[in-house]
Amino acid sequence: MKKITRKKHLEMRLQNIPAHPKPKVGLEQYTTPSVIASDLIWNAFSLGDIEDKNILDLGCGTGVFAIGSALMGANSSIGVDIDDDSIELASEVSGKLKLDNVNFIVSDICDFNESFNADTVFQNPPFGSQRKADKGQDLKFVKRAIELNPNVLYSFHMASTEEFLVSFYKDNDLNISHLFRYEFPIPKIYEFHNKEKQFVDVIAIRATL
Template sequence: MKKIARKKHLEMRLQSIPTHPKPKVNLEQYTTPSIIASDLVWNAFSLGDIDGKTIFDLGCGTGIFTIASALMGASLAVGIDIDADSIDLAKEVSYNLNVDNVKFIKNDIADFNCSYDVNTVFQNPPFGSQRKADSGQDLKFVKKAVDLETEVLYSFHMASTEEFLINYYDENNLDITHIFRYDFPIPKIYDFHIKDNRDVRVIAIRAEL
């Protein structure tokens, strides 16, 4: 498979990945827009974190970071999600895009036992954009990435928690090297949503373990 040479081309490929087929409010499922996913993955590629590497996408949803990593030259990209509907769709999309260096696993990340040497982890976990969301879900994903002994972690969080996160990462011996900032669009997909769309300010932290 020919590696993509331009960020815009990567974004265009990712635009064909559909949103969650049956979004579940308890999992806080919001699909990462292609423009954000392509920007973060392109930066990760530029930093040497993708090409020839083993990539894990925790809470992969419909597989946008898994597939993007594969398109950018990962030796293997593995997506893990607890939601069977999302995993089934991710498999279908990767097949249609002729991406063969991927693997999708239905599993709760808390129960997943890894037999791979993981180089890079991407994760867009439930980060508390809902008022009634369980706090700290994103930190459970960070802890799992540490358990996987990954070399590099890219993790999304609410920008409002940045100061806390910097201290948390430092206390857990995670060296933050970059912080990427995005306006993350939240569409009206759940019954309790009032506005058609709203933007939530998020950060994606790159940390080395």
């Protein structure tokens, strides 16, 4: 496969990954847009966090960060998600792309115990954009990532919780090096949505352990 040398080319590749086939409201499943995923992956690549590294995508959904990392030269890339519909689709996409450095596993992140020494973890967990969402799921992901002991963590959160998150990361001995800010589009995919699309301010935190 031809090496990707421009962020726009990465974005175009990621655009071909379909959205969640059967989004489940209880899992707060929203597909990360290719423009956001490609920007974060490109930045991570530029910082030396992807090429020849072992990548773990927690709560991977349809696998955009696992696949994107594989396309950018990861040594190995694993996506983990509790939703088998998402994992099935992610596996199909990686198969069509003939990526031999990516694998997908159906598992709750807390039960994922495979012997895999991740250098870099990506995660876009449920971050509580819904009024009735189960709050604190993103912190559960951060704590699990700490247990897996990677070198670097990239994690999405609601921008409105930034002040709390900075303290939380510091209290857990995580060193924040970068904050990436995005407007995350929430499409009308669930019955309770009354707008075709709304935008939520989110941050992606890069932290070292």
